[in-house]
Amino acid sequence: MTTFDSISSRLAEQAIELPSWAFGNSGTRFKVFTQAGVPRDPFEKISDAAQVHKHTGLSPTVALHIPWDKVDDYSALKAHAQEEGVALGTINSNTFQDDDYKLGSLAHRDDRIRRKAIDHHLECIDIMDETGSRDLKIWLADGTNYPGQDDMRGRQDRMGEALAEIYERIGESQRLVLEYKIFEPAFYHMDVPDWGTSYAHCAALGERAVVCLDTGHHAPSTNIEFIVMQLLRLGKLGSFDFNSRFYADDDLIVGAADPFQLFRIIVEVVRGGGYGSDGDTAFMLDQCHNIEDKIPGQIRSVLNVQEMTARALLVNTGELEAAQQAGDVLAANGLLMDAFYTDVRPMLATWREKRGYPADPMAAYADSGYATTIAAARVGGNQAGWGA
Ligand code: PSV
Ligand code: MN
Numbered sequence: 001m002t003t004f005d006s007i008s009s010r011l012a013e014q015a016i017e018l019p020s021w022a023f024g025n026s027g028t029r030f031k032v033f034t035q036a037g038v039p040r041d042p043f044e045k046i047s048d049a050a051q052v053h054k055h056t057g058l059s060p061t062v063a064l065h066i067p068w069d070k071v072d073d074y075s076a077l078k079a080h081a082q083e084e085g086v087a088l089g090t091i092n093s094n095t096f097q098d099d100d101y102k103l104g105s106l107a108h109r110d111d112r113i114r115r116k117a118i119d120h121h122l123e124c125i126d127i128m129d130e131t132g133s134r135d136l137k138i139w140l141a142d143g144t145n146y147p148g149q150d151d152m153r154g155r156q157d158r159m160g161e162a163l164a165e166i167y168e169r170i171g172e173s174q175r176l177v178l179e180y181k182i183f184e185p186a187f188y189h190m191d192v193p194d195w196g197t198s199y200a201h202c203a204a205l206g207e208r209a210v211v212c213l214d215t216g217h218h219a220p221s222t223n224i225e226f227i228v229m230q231l232l233r234l235g236k237l238g239s240f241d242f243n244s245r246f247y248a249d250d251d252l253i254v255g256a257a258d259p260f261q262l263f264r265i266i267v268e269v270v271r272g273g274g275y276g277s278d279g280d281t282a283f284m285l286d287q288c289h290n291i292e293d294k295i296p297g298q299i300r301s302v303l304n305v306q307e308m309t310a311r312a313l314l315v316n317t318g319e320l321e322a323a324q325q326a327g328d329v330l331a332a333n334g335l336l337m338d339a340f341y342t343d344v345r346p347m348l349a350t351w352r353e354k355r356g357y358p359a360d361p362m363a364a365y366a367d368s369g370y371a372t373t374i375a376a377a378r379v380g381g382n383q384a385g386w387g388a
Contacts, residue, residue: 001338004347007313011351013276014309016242016302017061017089017284020069023048023295024384026288032385033291037374040381042069043080044374050084051295051370055361057352058302061089063284064131066124068094068386074130088131090177090239090284093124096141096185097386104142106162107155107191114162121166128174135239135282136170137212138163139179143186143193155191160201167205177238178202179212182219184249195227202236210238214286215254215265216245225264232272232281240265241286242305251288253297255304262304263340266312275309293371299361303348310344 023045025034039045042064049062062081071077074088081088095105095117103109105117124136142159144150163178170176180198181190192198195211202209211231218224231237244250244257255262266275274281283305289297316335323332349359358364365371 001335001342002314002316004310004314004344004351007310008351010276010313011306011310011348012355014058014306015061015283016059016305017063017282018049018052018059018298018302019063019065019092019284019286020045020049021065021386022285022287022289022298024068024386026385027290034383035294037371037376037378038294038383038385040378040383042071042077042384044378045069045384046077046081046086046088047084048295048374049298050081050086051365051368052298052302053086055299055358055365055368056302056306057355057357058306059086059298061087063090063092063137064088064127064133065092065094066120066127068384074127078131088133090135090137090282091124091128091131091133092137092139093121095120101141103150104140104155104191106140107142107159109150109154109158114158118162118165122169125166125169125171125174129171134173135175135177136166137177137179137239138166139181139212139214140190140192141185143183143190144188145186146188149188152189152191159191160204163201163205163209167209170208174208175238176202176205176209177212178209179214179217179241181214181217181249195231199231199234199236203234210280211236212239212241213237214241214243214249215261216241216243216249216251216286220247224261225268228265228268228274229272232268232274232279237269237272237274237281239282239284241284242301243285243287251286253287253289253292253304254285254301255308259304259308260340262308263311266305266308267315267336270309270312270315271317295371296362296365299365303361306348307344310348311339311342314339314342314344 053059178198180192198211242254244252269275273279320335353359
């Protein structure tokens with residue numbers, strides 16, 4: 001098997017973007033549980049995200065959601081991020097929390113509502129220009145609940161036109177990233193339900209339009225690593241929204257439900273040239289921590305991604321190719337499993353220490369006293385959550 005030493009510098013290429021919303025209150029449609037010390041504004045969310053990077057060195061950027069993270073002065077937010085040792089990343093649009101969007105946004109029949117949704121995206125691009133963000137991530141809640149409710153073909157056409165107008169405004173060094181989701185909030189059909197639909201729109205838009213793969217957005221048993229392989233092969237895998245799911249879009253800690261699936265996905269990312277300096281595929285988290293502490297939840301998440309990345313990098317690709325070429329099914333499978341079953345945790349602890357990070361980031365955060373400090377300091381005001 002490949003040695004850990006030989007992958008050590010490749011591990012240093014890893015960057016995992018954190019979602020600002022992971023630090024706010026969240027829950028299910030049944031209950032949102034609040035936690036002490038939760039940020040009241042985007043500045044405090046950035047400070048919390050910076051804690052994850054401080055203890056792991058793995059998460060140098062933070063994604064924002066507009067309007068949840070709207071501020072009067074984005075240069076001040078950018079400067080605050082810099083002071084905290086991180087940078088602002090992807091801008092996520094939001095056309096799913098306004099009464100106007102009940103029947104859709106970019107696919108809506110009503111010109112006024114479509115115009116409003118397009119303008120929201122143009123505003124997001126203005127914000128990207130101020131924050132220095134590369135990616136505009138679009139996830140559309142558009143769809144229908146009942147057969148016959150609307151004409152699916154017409155919706156595709158309108159959505160395609162609207163996306164083209166948004167794409168026109170995307171800068172030379174920026175990207176439009178289109179996320180897909182099989183269901184929810186619409187249950188009969190979604191207008192961007194799968195990678196193929198997202199790919200078709202991105203291909204029509206142009207080079208700077210790419211697909212976002214959210215690991216929670218597929219039917220059970222979908223071979224997600226196949227999709228990863230195909231999108232990389234087509235040069236269109238823009239980013240990941242990583243999370244775990246047991247049933248639907250659970251948004252649980254990445255690697256918690258199925259570490260082996262995460263390993264298989266990262267094997268294909270490495271194989272397809274999407275990892276680190278090889279490519280442009282962004283690793284992001286899209287998670288909520290409804291019942292566990294949020295900052296340690298994010299620390300655990302990035303460590304899980306790093307562990308599976310290390311295991312994926314340990315696959316001996318030369319031997320694997322030889323076994324595949326020889327048609328040696330069991331040897332090929334064995335090589336992959338050898339890498340997967342390697343416990344890289346002690347090696348990663350040493351790797352971190354050598355780079356000036358704590359061997360055990362979870363313990364270091366717990367010992368830092370940050371949780372007690374924010375719980376005492378952040379009293380009063382409105383805790384951030386959906387809509388704030
Ligand atoms: C939709 O389920 C989604 O995955 C999109 O990425 C949104 O931006 C995000 O969740 C909101 O939490
Ligand atoms: Mn997502």
